[in-house]
Amino acid sequence: MGLFSRDGQSGRERRAMKDHLDELDELRRTSLGELGEMTVGMANEGSFDRRALSEKATQVVSIDREADLIARGLEEGLTLEELEDLARREDEPGTDPGASSTSRRS
Amino acid sequence: MRKGALKKKQRQLEELHLDRREALGELVLGMFVQGNWDDSLLARGAAEVSEVETELKSLAAGDLREPDSAAHDFPATGEYTAEHPYPVTGEYTAEHALPATGEHTAEHALPAAAAKASEKKVPDRKAESKKAEVNPDKTASPAIVPAPVPPSASTPTPVSPTAATPSVPAKPAAEAKPVPVPKPTTSPDATPMADPRPAGSTPVVPAAEAAKEAVPELSPLDKLAAELEATESKAKAATEAAKASATADSKTELSAITREVESDRKKLDDALKAAAASIELANRKASDAESKLARESAASRQAATEWVRNQAAEIEADAALAAEIAPKTEAPAPPPPGSASVEPDAATAAKIASLEANLAAEKAAKAEAISNAESRLKAIEASARQAEDRVAAAEKAAATGAAAVAAENDEPKSPKQSATTEAEAREAAVTWLRGQISALKAELSKDASTSAPAAEPRDGGS
Numbered sequence: 161m162g163l164f165s166r167d168g169q170s171g172r173e174r175r176a177m178k179d180h181l182d183e184l185d186e187l188r189r190t191s192l193g194e195l196g197e198m199t200v201g202m203a204n205e206g207s208f209d210r211r212a213l214s215e216k217a218t219q220v221v222s223i224d225r226e227a228d229l230i231a232r233g234l235e236e237g238l239t240l241e242e243l244e245d246l247a248r249r250e251d252e253p254g255t256d257p258g259a260s261s262t263s264r265r266s
Numbered sequence: 267m268r269k270g271a272l273k274k275k276q277r278q279l280e281e282l283h284l285d286r287r288e289a290l291g292e293l294v295l296g297m298f299v300q301g302n303w304d305d306s307l308l309a310r311g312a313a314e315v316s317e318v319e320t321e322l323k324s325l326a327a328g329d330l331r332e333p334d335s336a337a338h339d340f341p342a343t344g345e346y347t348a349e350h351p352y353p354v355t356g357e358y359t360a361e362h363a364l365p366a367t368g369e370h371t372a373e374h375a376l377p378a379a380a381a382k383a384s385e386k387k388v389p390d391r392k393a394e395s396k397k398a399e400v401n402p403d404k405t406a407s408p409a410i411v412p413a414p415v416p417p418s419a420s421t422p423t424p425v426s427p428t429a430a431t432p433s434v435p436a437k438p439a440a441e442a443k444p445v446p447v448p449k450p451t452t453s454p455d456a457t458p459m460a461d462p463r464p465a466g467s468t469p470v471v472p473a474a475e476a477a478k479e480a481v482p483e484l485s486p487l488d489k490l491a492a493e494l495e496a497t498e499s500k501a502k503a504a505t506e507a508a509k510a511s512a513t514a515d516s517k518t519e520l521s522a523i524t525r526e527v528e529s530d531r532k533k534l535d536d537a538l539k540a541a542a543a544s545i546e547l548a549n550r551k552a553s554d555a556e557s558k559l560a561r562e563s564a565a566s567r568q569a570a571t572e573w574v575r576n577q578a579a580e581i582e583a584d585a586a587l588a589a590e591i592a593p594k595t596e597a598p599a600p601p602p603p604g605s606a607s608v609e610p611d612a613a614t615a616a617k618i619a620s621l622e623a624n625l626a627a628e629k630a631a632k633a634e635a636i637s638n639a640e641s642r643l644k645a646i647e648a649s650a651r652q653a654e655d656r657v658a659a660a661e662k663a664a665a666t667g668a669a670a671v672a673a674e675n676d677e678p679k680s681p682k683q684s685a686t687t688e689a690e691a692r693e694a695a696v697t698w699l700r701g702q703i704s705a706l707k708a709e710l711s712k713d714a715s716t717s718a719p720a721a722e723p724r725d726g727g728s
Contacts, residue, residue, distance in 0.1 A: 192291030196315060199290050203312030208305055217298035220291070 169237040177234050177243075184227040191220045272325065278494040279322045285497065286315045321490070544688040545668055548695070552664045555699045559657055562706050563650050569710075570646045574639050581632040588625045649709055653702070660698060667691055 195216045202208045229250070233243040290311040297303050 189288060192288045192295070193284060194291070195294050196287030196290035196311075199294055199308055200287070200312045200315045200319075203309050204316070208303075208308055210303055213294050214298055217295050220295050221299065 168239045168242065169233075170239075173240050174234065176240075177230050181227060181230045181234070184223055184230065188220060188223045188227070191216065191223060195220065272328070275491075275494070276322065276325050278498065279318060279325060279490075281501075282494060282497060283315065283318045283322055286311075286318055290315055540685070541688075544685075548688070548691060549664070549668065551692070551695060552660070555695070555702075556657055556661065559653065559699075559702055559706075562703075563653050566706065566710055567646065567650055570643055574643055577635060577639050581636060584628060584632055588629065591621065591625065646709065649705075653706070656702065660695075664695075 195213070198212065198216060199208070202213075229243065229247055232238070233240075233246075238246065290308075293307065293311050297308075
């Protein structure tokens with residue numbers, strides 16, 4: 161009957177998603193700190209390398225995308241498989257940033 | 267500054283550094299997302315981070331050696347804050363100015379060790395300031411005259427000459443202009459007895475000048491401290507909010523699970539009720555059909571018996587009539603004695619013969635009809651027995667079906683499935699009943715058709 165499940169999502173999946181969301185939050189903060197540190201270093205050198213900054217920012221954007229996906233899964237009660245499908249579907253027409261965000265999880 | 271306070275400040279600075287770095291990262295991220303790069307803004311953000319880094323480094327360097335008030339932009343007198351305990355002498359700093367009245371507030375609470383001294387000192391200071399106001403010529407010192415500045419936390423107020431004495435003869439000492447200061451006239455316990463510095467050897471700075479120096483020097487540190495405190499309070503508030511939200515989240519989840527369980531239980535109860543109602547309905551229909559069948563079979567049996575009885579009565583009546591007629595025809599009345607013997611009339615004899623022939627034919631027909639009726643009665647009885655057997659079989663099937671339904675209800679079954687099963691059972695019962703009724707009707711029509719030809723010859727014969 162699935163008394164403790166919400167829609168198709170099991171409690172274990174929900175917990176795993178929450179944990180992963182926390183990990184992503186921590187990773188985002190770390191990446192932002194690294195980005196700031198990189199910027200300070202460039203400022204000390206007197207020139208900003210936009211390409212390097214963009215690469216690092218792309219990582220943060222991909223983390224954000226993945227976090228949004230997980231949050232949506234939690235909100236709509238999606239299973240992990242449904243979430244994978246959704247990520248694949250979102251990645252198909254996708255252009256750049258979070259192209260490899262879901263593959264990192266698998 | 268104490269070592270613990272230094273460590274605390276260092277920790278706060280490190281947190282601030284992290285926050286600013288993250289903020290700078292957010293700024294870069296925003297520029298990347300919008301595709302709008304602004305180097306000057308980046309340089310400004312980087313400068314802010316560098317500023318905190320520099321402070322952190324200087325603080326770390328200051329932690330290694332003896333705390334230097336000059337290096338930390340401390341006023342010459344040595345500042346007092348919550349983390350910088352008041353010296354035993356109750357030294358006054360510009361940062362934590364007491365009002366001119368010497369009023370003591372909880373905000374500027376002194377440590378217990380210094381409380382006693384300060385309690386004694388404040389009236390002295392007040393008295394001295396009063397004295398200075400009353401007799402300005404005698405004192406003739408600008409340090410004693412209260413400066414007309416607005417009261418604020420960083421505004422200095424006139425204090426005792428000892429309080430204006432710099433704790434360390436460092437940078438301010440070079441700038442300080444030694445002026446003649448009146449010797450304190452206070453009692454010995456108000457003198458800096460715990461102050462290790464020699465009173466006469468320290469250069470004295472006028473309070474107004476000290477305030478002028480202290481205000482711009484202290485303000486960045488004050489701002490930093492306030493900022494750190496604000497950050498700390500924000501972090502605490504965020505932690506509490508996160509805890510509260512986590513608690514609320516778990517409560518919400520628990521209530522959702524409880525609601526699901528309750529709704530499932532309600533659905534199960536409804537399904538059980540529906541199944542019980544359908545079983546009851548099926549039982550009632552079966553009992554109705556059974557009673558109807560029994561009534562119809564009894565009525566048909568009774569009708570058949572009645573018909574047979576009627577037939578038998580008619581046959582008996584005919585037989586009696588024949589018996590009455592037979593003596594009259596066979597043995598005519600003897601002629602009266604003495605009369606001549608009368609020969610029977612030929613017409614009469616022919617009539618008698620025809621009557622006898624008719625009677626014999628009627629008897630034969632009646633006997634045949636009786637035998638037919640008996641066989642028909644036997645057939646009806648056999649069919650009635652068969653019907654009873656069918657009824658018994660139907661009862662048995664209904665009992666089996668009810669048991670099966672009860673067994674199915676023990677297991678969780680969807681209402682849709684149970685409704686389908688019930689509809690099928692009902693349909694089967696209706697079909698069976700229709701078959702029974704048509705069979706009975708056919709039997710009854712047969713009875714009618716057999717009784718009609720049997721009655722015809724009788725009517726025609728009479």
